[in-house]
Protein backbone atom coordinates (compact mmCIF):
# COMPACT_ATOMS: atom_id res chain seq x y z
CA UNK A 234 0.00 0.00 0.00
CA UNK A 235 2.82 2.41 0.92
CA UNK A 236 6.22 1.94 -0.68
CA UNK A 237 9.11 4.19 0.25
CA UNK A 238 12.16 3.56 -1.87
CA UNK A 239 15.55 5.14 -1.09
CA UNK A 240 13.88 8.41 -0.13
CA UNK A 241 16.11 11.48 0.15
CA UNK A 242 15.08 14.83 1.56
CA UNK A 243 17.10 17.85 2.66
CA UNK A 244 16.25 21.16 4.23
CA UNK A 245 19.00 23.40 2.84
CA UNK A 246 22.24 21.58 3.65
CA UNK A 247 20.60 19.44 6.34
CA UNK A 248 20.01 15.96 4.91
CA UNK A 249 17.00 14.80 6.90
CA UNK A 250 16.14 11.59 5.03
CA UNK A 251 19.17 9.76 3.72
CA UNK A 252 17.96 6.89 1.56
CA UNK A 253 15.06 5.51 3.58
CA UNK A 254 13.23 2.44 2.29
CA UNK A 255 10.12 1.15 3.99
CA UNK A 256 7.03 -0.80 2.98
CA UNK A 257 3.62 -0.86 4.64
CA UNK A 258 1.40 -3.62 3.26
CA UNK A 259 -2.36 -3.62 3.37
CA UNK A 260 -3.63 -4.30 6.88
CA UNK A 261 -0.19 -3.93 8.42
CA UNK A 262 0.74 -1.72 11.37
CA UNK A 263 4.28 -0.37 11.13
CA UNK A 264 5.67 1.58 14.08
CA UNK A 265 8.53 4.00 13.53
CA UNK A 266 10.67 4.83 16.54
CA UNK A 267 13.79 6.92 16.93
CA UNK A 268 15.32 9.95 18.61
CA UNK A 269 13.99 13.45 18.17
CA UNK A 270 15.23 15.03 14.95
CA UNK A 271 15.84 11.72 13.19
CA UNK A 272 13.36 12.57 10.39
CA UNK A 273 10.26 10.62 11.47
CA UNK A 274 7.76 13.45 10.95
CA UNK A 275 9.36 14.43 7.66
CA UNK A 276 9.07 10.81 6.49
CA UNK A 277 5.33 10.72 7.20
CA UNK A 278 4.87 14.13 5.61
CA UNK A 279 6.53 12.89 2.42
CA UNK A 280 4.10 9.96 2.28
CA UNK A 281 1.03 12.13 1.93
CA UNK A 282 2.70 14.85 -0.07
CA UNK A 283 2.98 17.54 2.60
CA UNK A 284 6.71 17.70 1.80
CA UNK A 285 8.55 17.42 -1.49
CA UNK A 286 11.62 15.19 -1.79
CA UNK A 287 14.68 15.19 -4.00
CA UNK A 288 15.62 11.55 -4.38
CA UNK A 289 14.04 8.13 -4.38
CA UNK A 290 10.32 7.62 -4.54
CA UNK A 291 7.17 7.27 -2.49
CA UNK A 292 4.26 5.30 -3.95
CA UNK A 293 0.77 4.86 -2.57
CA UNK A 294 -1.23 2.02 -4.14
CA UNK A 295 1.37 2.04 -6.90
CA UNK A 296 1.00 5.76 -7.70
CA UNK A 297 3.96 8.08 -7.28
CA UNK A 298 3.45 10.73 -4.58
CA UNK A 299 4.37 14.08 -6.06
CA UNK A 300 3.26 17.29 -4.35
CA UNK A 301 2.74 18.97 -7.72
CA UNK A 302 0.85 16.18 -9.43
CA UNK A 303 -2.91 16.52 -9.97
CA UNK A 304 -3.35 13.19 -8.19
CA UNK A 305 -2.05 14.50 -4.88
CA UNK A 306 -5.50 15.42 -3.54
CA UNK A 307 -6.77 11.90 -4.19
CA UNK A 308 -3.69 10.44 -2.49
CA UNK A 309 -4.22 12.69 0.56
CA UNK A 310 -7.74 11.31 0.87
CA UNK A 311 -6.42 7.77 0.62
CA UNK A 312 -3.73 8.30 3.25
CA UNK A 313 -4.82 10.64 6.01
CA UNK A 314 -2.80 11.88 8.95
CA UNK A 315 -3.23 12.36 12.69
CA UNK A 316 -0.83 14.89 14.20
CA UNK A 317 0.73 15.30 17.62
CA UNK A 318 -1.20 18.54 18.08
CA UNK A 319 -4.72 17.72 17.12
CA UNK A 320 -5.16 20.71 14.77
CA UNK A 321 -8.94 20.80 15.15
CA UNK A 322 -10.87 23.83 13.94
CA UNK A 323 -11.49 25.73 17.19
CA UNK A 324 -14.74 27.31 16.01
CA UNK A 325 -16.30 24.10 14.75
CA UNK A 326 -18.00 21.41 16.80
CA UNK A 327 -16.66 17.87 17.01
CA UNK A 328 -19.21 16.80 14.39
CA UNK A 329 -18.32 19.71 12.08
CA UNK A 330 -14.62 18.93 12.42
CA UNK A 331 -15.32 15.42 11.18
CA UNK A 332 -17.67 16.40 8.33
CA UNK A 333 -15.57 19.29 6.99
CA UNK A 334 -13.26 17.16 4.80
CA UNK A 335 -15.93 14.86 3.33
CA UNK A 336 -18.22 17.79 2.49
CA UNK A 337 -15.71 20.37 1.22
CA UNK A 338 -12.85 18.23 -0.09
CA UNK A 339 -14.66 15.07 -1.18
CA UNK A 340 -18.04 16.56 -2.19
CA UNK A 341 -20.07 14.24 0.02
CA UNK A 342 -23.63 15.33 0.87
CA UNK A 343 -24.08 16.89 4.31
CA UNK A 344 -26.59 14.25 5.37
CA UNK A 345 -24.34 11.36 4.44
CA UNK A 346 -21.23 13.02 5.93
CA UNK A 347 -23.07 13.65 9.21
CA UNK A 348 -24.40 10.12 9.48
CA UNK A 349 -20.90 8.76 8.90
CA UNK A 350 -19.39 11.28 11.37
CA UNK A 351 -21.82 10.15 14.11
CA UNK A 352 -20.78 6.55 13.53
CA UNK A 353 -17.11 7.49 13.68
CA UNK A 354 -17.52 9.56 16.84
CA UNK A 355 -19.28 6.55 18.40
CA UNK A 356 -16.40 4.33 17.27
CA UNK A 357 -13.90 6.56 19.12
CA UNK A 358 -16.11 6.66 22.21
CA UNK A 359 -17.49 10.18 21.80
CA UNK A 360 -21.23 9.63 21.49
CA UNK A 361 -22.89 12.65 23.12
CA UNK A 362 -19.97 14.99 22.29
CA UNK A 363 -21.04 15.79 18.72
CA UNK A 364 -21.94 19.40 19.55
CA UNK A 365 -18.95 20.09 21.80
CA UNK A 366 -16.28 22.57 20.73
CA UNK A 367 -12.61 21.55 21.04
CA UNK A 368 -12.12 23.86 24.05
CA UNK A 369 -14.83 21.88 25.86
CA UNK A 370 -13.02 18.58 25.31
CA UNK A 371 -9.99 17.05 27.05
CA UNK A 372 -6.81 16.50 25.04
CA UNK A 373 -7.62 12.80 24.75
CA UNK A 374 -11.12 13.57 23.48
CA UNK A 375 -9.76 16.11 21.00
CA UNK A 376 -7.29 13.57 19.66
CA UNK A 377 -10.09 11.05 19.29
CA UNK A 378 -12.06 13.63 17.26
CA UNK A 379 -8.93 14.04 15.13
CA UNK A 380 -8.83 10.28 14.57
CA UNK A 381 -12.52 10.28 13.59
CA UNK A 382 -11.75 13.14 11.21
CA UNK A 383 -8.90 11.17 9.64
CA UNK A 384 -11.26 8.20 9.17
CA UNK A 385 -14.03 10.34 7.69
CA UNK A 386 -12.29 10.36 4.31
CA UNK A 387 -12.61 6.54 4.22
CA UNK A 388 -8.82 6.27 3.87
CA UNK A 389 -6.95 3.14 2.89
CA UNK A 390 -4.22 3.96 5.42
CA UNK A 391 -3.74 6.36 8.33
CA UNK A 392 -0.45 7.95 9.38
CA UNK A 393 -0.04 8.83 13.07
CA UNK A 394 2.69 11.27 14.11
CA UNK A 395 3.26 10.86 17.87
CA UNK A 396 -0.49 11.02 18.52
CA UNK A 397 -0.14 10.75 22.30
CA UNK A 398 2.97 12.87 22.91
CA UNK A 399 1.06 16.06 23.67
CA UNK A 400 -1.33 14.38 26.10
CA UNK A 401 -1.34 14.26 29.88
CA UNK A 402 -0.27 10.74 30.92
CA UNK A 403 -3.71 9.73 32.17
CA UNK A 404 -5.23 10.48 28.73
CA UNK A 405 -2.77 8.44 26.67
CA UNK A 406 -4.53 5.10 27.23
CA UNK A 407 -7.89 6.12 25.75
CA UNK A 408 -6.23 7.20 22.50
CA UNK A 409 -4.09 4.06 22.28
CA UNK A 410 -7.24 1.97 22.84
CA UNK A 411 -8.91 3.59 19.84
CA UNK A 412 -5.79 3.00 17.74
CA UNK A 413 -5.57 -0.62 18.88
CA UNK A 414 -9.22 -1.19 17.89
CA UNK A 415 -8.56 0.38 14.51
CA UNK A 416 -5.60 -1.94 13.96
CA UNK A 417 -7.74 -4.94 14.93
CA UNK A 418 -10.29 -3.92 12.32
CA UNK A 419 -7.55 -4.23 9.73
CA UNK A 420 -6.67 -0.59 9.07
CA UNK A 421 -3.28 -0.07 7.47
CA UNK A 422 -1.31 2.19 9.80
CA UNK A 423 2.10 3.83 10.04
CA UNK A 424 2.64 5.08 13.58
CA UNK A 425 5.48 7.24 14.86
CA UNK A 426 5.41 6.67 18.59
CA UNK A 427 7.37 6.55 21.83
CA UNK A 428 4.81 4.16 23.31
CA UNK A 429 6.87 0.97 23.28
CA UNK A 430 4.08 -1.04 24.92
CA UNK A 431 1.77 -0.14 22.04
CA UNK A 432 4.47 -0.97 19.48
CA UNK A 433 5.18 -4.32 21.11
CA UNK A 434 1.51 -5.28 21.28
CA UNK A 435 0.09 -3.86 18.05
CA UNK A 436 2.87 -3.47 15.48
CA UNK A 437 3.55 -6.09 12.84
CA UNK A 438 6.86 -4.43 12.11
CA UNK A 439 9.01 -1.88 13.94
CA UNK A 440 11.54 0.44 12.30
CA UNK A 441 14.24 2.23 14.26
CA UNK A 442 15.40 5.42 12.55
CA UNK A 443 18.35 7.59 13.40
CA UNK A 444 19.78 10.56 11.46
CA UNK A 445 17.59 9.98 8.44
CA UNK A 446 18.35 6.31 8.03
CA UNK A 447 16.79 3.01 8.99
CA UNK A 448 19.27 1.60 11.47
CA UNK A 449 17.38 -1.60 12.26
CA UNK A 450 13.93 -3.10 11.65
CA UNK A 451 12.05 -6.26 12.42
CA UNK A 452 9.15 -7.79 14.31
CA UNK A 453 8.54 -6.06 17.66
CA UNK A 454 9.45 -9.14 19.70
CA UNK A 455 12.92 -9.08 18.15
CA UNK A 456 13.63 -5.41 17.71
CA UNK A 457 12.31 -4.24 21.07
CA UNK A 458 13.65 -7.07 23.20
CA UNK A 459 16.85 -8.15 21.45
CA UNK A 460 18.07 -5.28 19.26
CA UNK A 461 21.32 -6.00 17.43
CA UNK A 462 22.56 -2.48 16.69
CA UNK A 463 24.26 -0.49 19.47
CA UNK A 464 22.31 2.66 18.51
CA UNK A 465 19.00 0.80 18.87
CA UNK A 466 20.10 -0.65 22.20
CA UNK A 467 21.13 2.77 23.44
CA UNK A 468 17.83 4.37 22.35
CA UNK A 469 15.71 1.64 23.93
CA UNK A 470 17.65 1.86 27.19
CA UNK A 471 16.75 5.52 27.35
CA UNK A 472 13.02 5.25 26.52
CA UNK A 473 12.07 2.03 28.31
Ligand code: ADP
Nearest residue numbers: 244247249267268269270271272273274275276
Ligand atom coordinates in the same frame (compact mmCIF):
# COMPACT_ATOMS: atom_id res chain seq x y z
P1 ADP B 1 11.51 13.88 14.14
O1 ADP B 1 10.07 13.86 13.79
O2 ADP B 1 12.16 12.54 14.07
O3 ADP B 1 11.77 14.54 15.45
P2 ADP B 1 11.72 15.79 11.98
O4 ADP B 1 11.34 15.08 10.75
O5 ADP B 1 10.71 16.68 12.60
O6 ADP B 1 12.28 14.73 13.05
O7 ADP B 1 12.99 16.68 11.71
C1 ADP B 1 14.19 16.15 11.17
C2 ADP B 1 15.15 17.28 10.93
O8 ADP B 1 14.64 18.13 9.93
C3 ADP B 1 15.42 18.15 12.14
O9 ADP B 1 16.80 18.49 12.10
C4 ADP B 1 14.58 19.36 11.91
O10 ADP B 1 15.14 20.48 12.51
C5 ADP B 1 14.57 19.47 10.39
N1 ADP B 1 13.33 20.08 9.85
C6 ADP B 1 12.10 19.57 9.96
N2 ADP B 1 11.21 20.34 9.33
C7 ADP B 1 11.90 21.39 8.81
C8 ADP B 1 11.54 22.54 8.04
N3 ADP B 1 10.29 22.77 7.65
N4 ADP B 1 12.54 23.39 7.69
C9 ADP B 1 13.82 23.16 8.06
N5 ADP B 1 14.22 22.09 8.78
C10 ADP B 1 13.28 21.21 9.15
Ligand code: MG
Nearest residue numbers: 273274275395
Ligand atom coordinates in the same frame (compact mmCIF):
# COMPACT_ATOMS: atom_id res chain seq x y z
MG1 MG C 1 8.39 14.43 14.84
